[in-house]
Amino acid sequence: xxSMTVNRVRETDRTFPLKKVVYNNTIRVxxxxxxxxxxxxxxxxxxxxxxxSITCIIGPSGCGKTTFLKTxxxxxxxxxxxxVKGKVYVDDLNIYDKNVNVIDTRKKMGLLAQRPxxxxxxxxxxxxxxxxxxxIKRRKAINQTVIQYLQYVGLWDEVRGRVRSSASRLxxxxxxxxxxxxxxxxxxxxxxGDEATxxxxxxxxxxxxxxxxxxxxxxxxxxxxxxxxxARRIADxxxxxxxxxxxxxxxxxxxxxxxxxxxxxxxxxxxxx
Amino acid sequence: MKYLEEKIFxxxxxxxxxxxxxxxxxxxxxxxxxxxxxxxxxxxxSIPGGGFYLGSEGGVLNAITGSVFIIxxxxxxxxxxxxxxxxxxxxxxxxxxxxxxxxxFSLDILFGxxxxxxxxxxxxxxxxxxxxxxxxxxxxxxxxxxxxxxxxSLDEIARLQPRDLPDxxxxxxxxxxxxxxxxxxQLMPGLMTAILLAVGRGIGDAATVLFTAGYTDNIPxxxxxxxxxxxxxxxxxxxxxxxxxQNRAYASAIILTVIILILSFSARYFSSKxxxxxx
Numbered sequence: 001x002x003s004m005t006v007n008r009v010r011e012t013d014r015t016f017p018l019k020k021v022v023y024n025n026t027i028r029v030x031x032x033x034x035x036x037x038x039x040x041x042x043x044x045x046x047x048x049x050x051x052x053s054i055t056c057i058i059g060p061s062g063c064g065k066t067t068f069l070k071t072x073x074x075x076x077x078x079x080x081x082x083x084v085k086g087k088v089y090v091d092d093l094n095i096y097d098k099n100v101n102v103i104d105t106r107k108k109m110g111l112l113a114q115r116p117x118x119x120x121x122x123x124x125x126x127x128x129x130x131x132x133x134x135x136i137k138r139r140k141a142i143n144q145t146v147i148q149y150l151q152y153v154g155l156w157d158e159v160r161g162r163v164r165s166s167a168s169r170l171x172x173x174x175x176x177x178x179x180x181x182x183x184x185x186x187x188x189x190x191x192x193g194d195e196a197t198x199x200x201x202x203x204x205x206x207x208x209x210x211x212x213x214x215x216x217x218x219x220x221x222x223x224x225x226x227x228x229x230x231a232r233r234i235a236d237x238x239x240x241x242x243x244x245x246x247x248x249x250x251x252x253x254x255x256x257x258x259x260x261x262x263x264x265x266x267x268x269x270x271x272x273x
Numbered sequence: 274m275k276y277l278e279e280k281i282f283x284x285x286x287x288x289x290x291x292x293x294x295x296x297x298x299x300x301x302x303x304x305x306x307x308x309x310x311x312x313x314x315x316x317x318x319s320i321p322g323g324g325f326y327l328g329s330e331g332g333v334l335n336a337i338t339g340s341v342f343i344i345x346x347x348x349x350x351x352x353x354x355x356x357x358x359x360x361x362x363x364x365x366x367x368x369x370x371x372x373x374x375x376x377x378f379s380l381d382i383l384f385g386x387x388x389x390x391x392x393x394x395x396x397x398x399x400x401x402x403x404x405x406x407x408x409x410x411x412x413x414x415x416x417x418x419x420x421x422x423x424x425x426s427l428d429e430i431a432r433l434q435p436r437d438l439p440d441x442x443x444x445x446x447x448x449x450x451x452x453x454x455x456x457x458x459q460l461m462p463g464l465m466t467a468i469l470l471a472v473g474r475g476i477g478d479a480a481t482v483l484f485t486a487g488y489t490d491n492i493p494x495x496x497x498x499x500x501x502x503x504x505x506x507x508x509x510x511x512x513x514x515x516x517x518x519q520n521r522a523y524a525s526a527i528i529l530t531v532i533i534l535i536l537s538f539s540a541r542y543f544s545s546k547x548x549x550x551x552x
Contacts, residue, residue, distance in 0.1 A: 080367045107446035117437040120459045130445050
């Protein structure tokens with residue numbers, strides 16, 4: 001599957017590869033409990049996330065949004081004090097199954113962190129890093145991939161003459177788009193955003209949001225956000241979490257206009273945050 | 274009262290700075306004043322002739338080469354051990370693991386061991402292994418001396434790395450090894466500092482090489498031959514009753530200082546060059 005896409009990149013000159021629809025790209029979470037030491041952070045989460053759409057996870061600070069997101073690309077593996085119980089099906093495969101390769105899982109999930117963290121190398125190498133470690137050797141293919149994704153995130157025209165200079169010289173908004181390009185270059189099937197715009201200025205935020213809307217044609221996107229307005233602007237579905245539990249979830253319109261739970265109504269009206 | 278405090282503290286701080294600068298200038302001044310007249314081209318290009326320690330012809334090339342050989346070998350050994358270890362305790366082991374605690378504690382102990390103890394231990398080890406005082410013995414012992422210094426300073430910097438970068442690398446699907454390679458680039462300036470500290474300490478130490486590397490007037494041509502070192506050369510020359518030879522000791526001290534300065538500046542240069550493409 002991986003080589004298939006690579007071939008396609010080579011054939012089609014500088015066009016964005018159409019995502020292959022092989023599986024039903026969905027995430028299904030069943031009875032998920034997450035503990036840090038003895039404290040239970042996530043409590044019995046059951047959720048399914050629709051494909052090719054933006055799902056926003058909202059909720060007050062400390063409700064477990066980020067913990068939930070990290071569960072999806074198994075970043076908890078790196079911290080031994082975190083225990084994950086339950087099942088997370090990605091493309092009908094439980095990623096917590098013993099014989100599932102964690103690298104494959106992470107490759108499938110492009111993560112966009114809260115603060116952009118460019119790798120200590122040039123702009124070009126930042127985007128090329130993913131394809132390189134995942135086995136693409138041909139220089140031409142890498143060049144094409146890099147240019148294509150930089151174009152896709154609208155960074156190419158801004159950095160055209162200086163792709164070989166250090167990535168940390170970019171503005172923070174540019175860095176975040178670079179990180180998005182870097183994540184897309186490993187050809188994930190899902191995009192996870194952990195408050196990906198909270199460190200950015202309004203203009204950069206707008207650009208990233210527009211990109212997310214554009215990206216949902218090809219990817220399933222899950223965003224953690226703490227700005228309700230952002231969720232309202234770009235989300236197709238909303239998941240509201242509180243104290244480690246999913247309180248309510250549903251399509252955006254329905255969620256904001258006619259929330260079913262009392263707690264949701266209070267949160268939306270700003271009684272607590 | 275408030276302002277008095279401020280003033281007193283200011284005086285203390287400036288005084289401390291003045292003392293440090295004064296000591297440095299005094300040391301450098303002394304060795305240059307006494308050693309510079311004796312610092313001839315012959316000093317650095319020839320080995321001691323017969324009766325060198327009584328005032329006749331010769332130089333300390335034997336000690337310069339010996340010191341450089343020993344520190345190079347020791348540096349290679351300690352890099353080969355300390356870099357993987359620091360990577361292991363910082364990037365492979367989980368954050369608050371017991372094993373990394375034990376390793377750090379042992380490093381702290383090793384760091385505090387006096388160099389003469391390393392010398393004695395190295396000597397005992399060599400007797401056990403049947404090696405006589407030689408370049409190899411010196412390399413191993415100095416390697417043991419500088420390893421904890423290097424590891425500790427590298428570890429300090431590695432520990433201060435923010436978690437963002439490792440997380441970013443892992444979420445791109447890097448293996449730990451691929452992640453470590455990138456992080457090591459990030460740590461390059463720190464590694465340079467660590468090397469510098471270690472080399473500065475190792476090249477100037479006399480106690481470790483006293484029993485293990487021995488002393489000779491010749492340039493060692495194999496690992497089994499004894500090797501002279503600058504600190505010991507300075508020691509022997511200072512011990513001479515002839516004043517001219519004593520002054521040569523100061524000239525040798527200048528050579529040692531200059532070697533360390535060259536290393537220091539080149540390390541700075543390379544690490545800043547490396548950083549250009551980084552931050």
